Amino acid sequence: MENTDTEIKETPDTKTVESCTEENVQSAESLGMDRKERKKSEKLEKELEKVREELQQTRAKLTEETDNLSKTKDSYLRLMAEFDNYRRRTAQEKLDLVATAAEDTIKGLLPVLDDCERAMKALADSDDSPIAKEGTTLIYNKLTGYLKAKGLTAIEALGADFDTDLHEAVAQLPVPEEDKKGKVYDVVQTGYKLNGKVIRFAKVVVGI
Numbered sequence: 001m002e003n004t005d006t007e008i009k010e011t012p013d014t015k016t017v018e019s020c021t022e023e024n025v026q027s028a029e030s031l032g033m034d035r036k037e038r039k040k041s042e043k044l045e046k047e048l049e050k051v052r053e054e055l056q057q058t059r060a061k062l063t064e065e066t067d068n069l070s071k072t073k074d075s076y077l078r079l080m081a082e083f084d085n086y087r088r089r090t091a092q093e094k095l096d097l098v099a100t101a102a103e104d105t106i107k108g109l110l111p112v113l114d115d116c117e118r119a120m121k122a123l124a125d126s127d128d129s130p131i132a133k134e135g136t137t138l139i140y141n142k143l144t145g146y147l148k149a150k151g152l153t154a155i156e157a158l159g160a161d162f163d164t165d166l167h168e169a170v171a172q173l174p175v176p177e178e179d180k181k182g183k184v185y186d187v188v189q190t191g192y193k194l195n196g197k198v199i200r201f202a203k204v205v206v207g208i
Contacts, residue, residue: 103194106152110192110200113147116140117190155191157184157202166191168201175207183207 120140123133155166161183162169173185184204191202 099195102150103197103199106147106150106194107199109143109147113140113143114189116143151195153193155193155198155202157187157191157204160184162204162206166198166202167204167206169206170203171205172208173205177207180207 116136116139119136120133123136157167167184168191170188175181175185183206184202185207186205187202188205189200189203191198192200
């Protein structure tokens with residue numbers, strides 16, 4: 001009977017030991033799992049931090065490239081504007097050069113035009129042959145036609161109000177008529193404009 005009782009008492013103790021052993025094993029396994037999970041989590045955090053750093057660097061680089069692109073664009077626009085201004089200025093200088101050359105050439109022909117006018121007046125008062133008069137008139141008409149095609153126009157002065165922008169007074173003449181005072185009484189030398197610009201003032205006598 002005593003042996004039986006002893007066996008009966010030992011049986012619960014054995015189960016308790018086995019139960020404790022299983023719990024310890026489970027705890028150990030659980031502890032091992034926790035360590036693995038912790039290591040895995042730490043590894044993921046490190047990788048995530050690395051990705052964040054790379055993303056931050058990429059953003060910084062993108063911002064820098066955007067700034068460089070903006071600066072390059074501004075420089076390009078400035079260069080284009082400067083080139084356009086240069087092109088326009090050069091084109092205007094060429095036009096001015098051509099106009100100046102044409103103006104100098106036409107100015108050189110004005111004395112010839114004056115001589116033709118004097119010759120026509122002299123021939124009109126003389127008894128020379130009609131052929132000489134006709135030839136001189138033909139030359140004068142061709143010359144004036146060519147100069148008009150280039151933009152030359154005579155300044156109408158006779159009887160007009162004296163205008164210092166168009167006329168140059170070479171003499172003054174007392175006139176009895178009130179309506180002729182301050183007006184051009186006679187034209188000594190014809191004035192001319194070239195494309196609206198005065199290239200020679202009309203020399204006139206002004207009534208006073």
